[in-house]
Amino acid sequence: MAKLIGEEPPVKRRRMTFNILMLPDDLLLNCLARISRLHYPTISLVSKRFRSILTSSELYQTRTLLGRTESCLYVGLSVHHDSKPLRWFTLCRRPNSSRKVLVPVSSPHQSLPEFWPAIALVGTNVYVIGGLRNKIASSSVMVMDCHSHTWSEAPSMLVPRQSPFVCVLDGKIYVVGSQKDKTTWMEVFDTKTGNWEFVPGPSEEICKRATRYRCIGYGGKVYVTAEKGDTYELNRGRWRRGPLFIDRAGFSSSFCVIDNVLYRRNSCMIDWYDSEENLWETVKGLKGLVPFYSGYIHAKAANHGGKMVILWEEKVYVNKLPHETKIWCAEITIERRQKEMWGTPDWFEVVLSTKNERFDQLSYVFSATL
Structure with missing residues (x-):
């Protein structure tokens, strides 16, 4: 049979592979x-x-x-009643396919807390802060290098915190929670110098009356809201009562900042914060196009290279018993049209499905530039 024009002999193809x-x-x-x-x-x-x-x-x-850096998505899933209750995954492409899948990264370090740590991303390092270890509040800080997926220890916090809340601003990690004393209520870690220092709280009354907080770094300031309480902003080392945008967002929302605009995934919609009007507006153009609008509780939002990614979990039950857990992912392009924000789904699909082990919660989602 005549050889097709342009077809290379098998031997030559093997040599090319060998040479690489x-x-x-x-x-x-x-x-x-x-x-x-x-x-x-x-x-x-x-x-x-x-x-x-x-x-x-x-x-x-x-x-x-070479200018080849790109945004890489990481996901932390909680698995209770397990020796390693927090499992880490990264998004990659399936072989010989355009579809994407979550694949596990290196096993968590043995020194990681079992429950309720706080997670912060600074540059290409993931900081796992505080939490419970052997049922005791921990002050430890572990760091995962996103390049190599290896773990190392960072300087411990000044006080242990069993369920801290964190935010990042200008390369510094602000940690709040698990302390009622005004002098130890918050501390900040400078990732460049490796030093911790306390940040006095707004007042003794505020520090004592809450156990859960929302902490956000936005617009050059740190905002902290106590559950069902007021919002306070930290600016140049001083506290003052801040806008109520965190309160109005709902305490179960997931926040992210894209191009200096604050977004939340709240209930069954995506909202954006109009800082001039001090109110939330709904991102238009998405209703009915992405299945998370059916109202999944455990959904997380993140800035992924200037686009928004939403991950949510779907529990499949058979005879009222857990049968399968699916993790969905959607990537959304958001653009401003005059005074409105419009979203367009680029893609969405199931990126992880498991029947052999039950993930209790989609806990953490973040994107690193590598």
């Missing part, structure tokens, strides 16, 4: 740096050599120099 594997490390690193990180979990299966290069700091330095 024989490239020196510096050239192979340069090639891998140009590939989307969505493919890295699959590529890492080729060999130990590939895995070593994919987790090297040199690879990410090269990606930066």
